[in-house]
Amino acid sequence: MSRINKQLNPENDNLFHLGFNTKIHNLEEMFGDVRVVCMGGSAHRMEIFAHYIMKILGHKLPTGLKLEDMTCKAHRYSFYKIGPVISVNHGMGMPSMSILLHEMIKLVTYAKCKDPIFIRMGTSGGLGIKPGTVVVTDNAFNESLENHYDFVVLGERVPRPAVFDKNLINYILDCHSTKDHFEVIKGGTMGTNDFYEAQGRTDGAVCEYTEEQKIMFLKKVQGKGIKNIEMESTLFAALTKYAGIRAATICVTFIDRLEGDKVSVTHDEKIELESRPQLIVGRLIKKILKIEE
Amino acid sequence: MSRINKQLNPENDNLFHLGFNTKIHNLEEMFGDVRVVCMGGSAHRMEIFAHYIMKILGHKLPTGLKLEDMTCKAHRYSFYKIGPVISVNHGMGMPSMSILLHEMIKLVTYAKCKDPIFIRMGTSGGLGIKPGTVVVTDNAFNESLENHYDFVVLGERVPRPAVFDKNLINYILDCHSTKDHFEVIKGGTMGTNDFYEAQGRTDGAVCEYTEEQKIMFLKKVQGKGIKNIEMESTLFAALTKYAGIRAATICVTFIDRLEGDKVSVTHDEKIELESRPQLIVGRLIKKILKIEE
Numbered sequence: 001m002s003r004i005n006k007q008l009n010p011e012n013d014n015l016f017h018l019g020f021n022t023k024i025h026n027l028e029e030m031f032g033d034v035r036v037v038c039m040g041g042s043a044h045r046m047e048i049f050a051h052y053i054m055k056i057l058g059h060k061l062p063t064g065l066k067l068e069d070m071t072c073k074a075h076r077y078s079f080y081k082i083g084p085v086i087s088v089n090h091g092m093g094m095p096s097m098s099i100l101l102h103e104m105i106k107l108v109t110y111a112k113c114k115d116p117i118f119i120r121m122g123t124s125g126g127l128g129i130k131p132g133t134v135v136v137t138d139n140a141f142n143e144s145l146e147n148h149y150d151f152v153v154l155g156e157r158v159p160r161p162a163v164f165d166k167n168l169i170n171y172i173l174d175c176h177s178t179k180d181h182f183e184v185i186k187g188g189t190m191g192t193n194d195f196y197e198a199q200g201r202t203d204g205a206v207c208e209y210t211e212e213q214k215i216m217f218l219k220k221v222q223g224k225g226i227k228n229i230e231m232e233s234t235l236f237a238a239l240t241k242y243a244g245i246r247a248a249t250i251c252v253t254f255i256d257r258l259e260g261d262k263v264s265v266t267h268d269e270k271i272e273l274e275s276r277p278q279l280i281v282g283r284l285i286k287k288i289l290k291i292e293e
Numbered sequence: 294m295s296r297i298n299k300q301l302n303p304e305n306d307n308l309f310h311l312g313f314n315t316k317i318h319n320l321e322e323m324f325g326d327v328r329v330v331c332m333g334g335s336a337h338r339m340e341i342f343a344h345y346i347m348k349i350l351g352h353k354l355p356t357g358l359k360l361e362d363m364t365c366k367a368h369r370y371s372f373y374k375i376g377p378v379i380s381v382n383h384g385m386g387m388p389s390m391s392i393l394l395h396e397m398i399k400l401v402t403y404a405k406c407k408d409p410i411f412i413r414m415g416t417s418g419g420l421g422i423k424p425g426t427v428v429v430t431d432n433a434f435n436e437s438l439e440n441h442y443d444f445v446v447l448g449e450r451v452p453r454p455a456v457f458d459k460n461l462i463n464y465i466l467d468c469h470s471t472k473d474h475f476e477v478i479k480g481g482t483m484g485t486n487d488f489y490e491a492q493g494r495t496d497g498a499v500c501e502y503t504e505e506q507k508i509m510f511l512k513k514v515q516g517k518g519i520k521n522i523e524m525e526s527t528l529f530a531a532l533t534k535y536a537g538i539r540a541a542t543i544c545v546t547f548i549d550r551l552e553g554d555k556v557s558v559t560h561d562e563k564i565e566l567e568s569r570p571q572l573i574v575g576r577l578i579k580k581i582l583k584i585e586e
Contacts, residue, residue: 005500013496016556017385017488044368073560075337076385092310092369093388095486095524102489105498143445152436153490154502154510193388193486195310196395197446203306205398205536207298209447217447231388243498263309267366 002244015103019074031111035084040121043078043089050080050087094235118247121277124230126253127222137189137249140233149238162237165246175283187227191234201261250277295537308396312367324404328377333414336371336382343373343380387528411540414570417523419546420515430482430542433526436491442531455530458539468576480520484527494554543570
C-alpha cells in the first residue's frame with residue numbers, strides 16, 4: 001500500500017538535492033519511462049555502472065555526445081539516465097540515503113513511472129561467509145539488532161519494519177548463474193550509523209572494548225541470521241516498504257569480520273568485487289525489460 | 294583529555310575511505326604542519342574553499358600545477374591540502390561525517406599535528422532568525438532535543454555530550470566585522486538523521502502530521518535555544534570532544550523554518566550565502582596563523 005504524502009503539490013515542488021523543480025522540469029516527459037532505479041554509495045561506481053547498462057541495453061551514444069550527470073548543478077548526488085534505468089549514488093549512511101529516497105520517490109510519483117523498482121548495490125563486511133560472496137538482503141536490522149528502522153518524526157521515535165519484497169528477492173536469486181565464480185545468497189543485513197564502533201571494529205579513532213568483546217558481539221549478530229554489515233539497508237528497506245516501492249539490496253562482502261577489521265583488497269580486486277552485484281543487476285534489468293541474451 | 298584508541302598500530306593502519314596507508318604514506322611528512330581541518334558537505338564547495346584559502350595565504354601555484362584531490366582514488370571524499378590547512382568534504386549526514394572524523398582524527402594523530410582545530414562550515418534551516426544569518430553552535434541537540442549524541446557501541450546506546458569548545462566559539466565570534474552585511478550569532482543547533490520528517494517538513498515523500506503539528510514542534514525546538522537545524526553537528530561535537538579535538542560548527546541559514554519548508558534560493562544567492570561561513574573561517578585561519586591583514 002502506498003502512503004505517499006497527500007499534502008504534496010506536484011505543480012510546485014523543488015527536489016532540492018537533485019536540482020529538479022516541477023515548475024521548470026516536466027518530470028513525466030523526462031522520466032515517465034523509468035522502470036529501475038539503481039543506487040550505490042560512490043559517484044564514481046555509479047558512473048561506471050551507467051556505462052555498463054548502456055552496453056547491456058545496446059545503447060550507443062551518437063558521436064560527440066556523452067552521458068550527462070543530470071544533478072551535477074545541485075552538487076549533492078551524481079545521476080545518470082540510460083533509457084528506462086537510472087543510476088544514482090546515495091553517498092554513505094542512512095541520512096544521505098534518506099534524502100535521496102524522499103526525492104526519488106517524489107520523482108517517480110510525479111513522473112508517473114509504472115511500478116518502478118529501487119535497487120541498492122553496495123559493499124559490506126561479511127559474517128562467517130567467504131569474502132566475495134554476494135548477499136541479497138531479506139531482513140534488515142538496526143544497530144541494536146532489531147528488524148526495523150527507528151525514524152524520528154517530530155521528536156518521537158517511530159519504528160517501521162525493515163523487510164524487502166520476497167518475490168523480488170527470488171527473482172534476483174534466479175539471476176545467479178551456475179557458471180558464476182562466486183556465491184549469491186539470501187540473508188539478513190545489519191545497517192549501522194558508523195563504520196567503527198557500531199560495527200565492532202577495534203581500529204577506530206576511539207575504541208573502548210577488547211577483541212574478545214567484539215567477537216562476542218559479532219557472534220551475537222551472526223546468531224540473528226545476519227550475513228553482512230553495511231550502512232544503508234535498514235532505512236532503505238523501511239522507507240521504500242512504507243512508501244509502497246518494491247526494493248532490494250545486493251551487496252558484495254570484502255572481508256569476513258570474524259577474521260578481521262581492515263579492508264585490504266587491492267585496487268584491481270576491489271573493482272572486480274564491485275562488479276559482482278552489477279553483473280546480477282544487469283541480468284535482472286534484462287529480465288525486467290525482456291531483453292534476450 | 295584525549296581518549297584516542299590505544300589499540301591502534303601507527304605502523305600498520307589503513308585509512309580506508311581516505312586511501313592513505315601508514316605502510317605506504319609517511320603521514321608525518323605529508324601532514325605534520327596541519328593546524329586547521331575545514332570540512333563541509335559538498336565536494337564542490339570544499340574545492341572552492343581550498344582556492345579561497347590559497348588566496349588568503351598568498352599561495353600561488355607554479356605554472357602547470359593544480360590542486361590535487363588527494364583522496365580521489367578512494368572515491369569517497371574530496372580532500373585538498375593548502376599549506377597548514379586541509380579542506381575536505383564530509384558528505385551528508387552523521388554516518389558519513391563519522392567515517393571521515395574517525396579517519397581524520399587518526400590522520401592528525403599519526404602525523405603528530407600540534408593541537409589541530411576541526412571546523413565544519415555548513416548550510417542549515419534557521420528558527421526565528423533572518424535567513425542569511427551565520428550561527429556558531431554552542432550546544433548541539435539530537436532529534437529528541439537531547440544535548441548529546443547516541444553512539445551505539447556493540448549494540449548498546451552510549452550517549453556522549455555534544456558541546457563545542459567555548460574559547461574557540463568566542464574566538465570565532467570575534468572574527469565578525471561590524472562592516473559585514475550579515476549577522477553572526479551563537480546558539481544551539483539540532484542535528485537530525487533526515488531532512489524531511491525529523492526536521493518537521495511537510496513536503497517529504499511521506500508525511501503524516503499537519504502544518505499545525507509541525508509548527509508546534511518547531512516552537513518546542515526553538516524553546517530549547519536552538520537557532521538552526523542541520524544534519525551533522527551532534528555527532529561532530531560529541532566525537533571531537535570525546536577524542537580531545539577542539540572543534541566548531543559555523544552554518545549559514547537559507548530559510549526561516551517557521552515561515553516555510555522549501556529552500557528556494559537562486560544559484561547566485563546560494564553561492565553568496567555559502568561564502569559567509571567561509572569568510573569568517575578565512576579570518577579565523579589568518580588569526581591562528583598570525584597573518585596580518
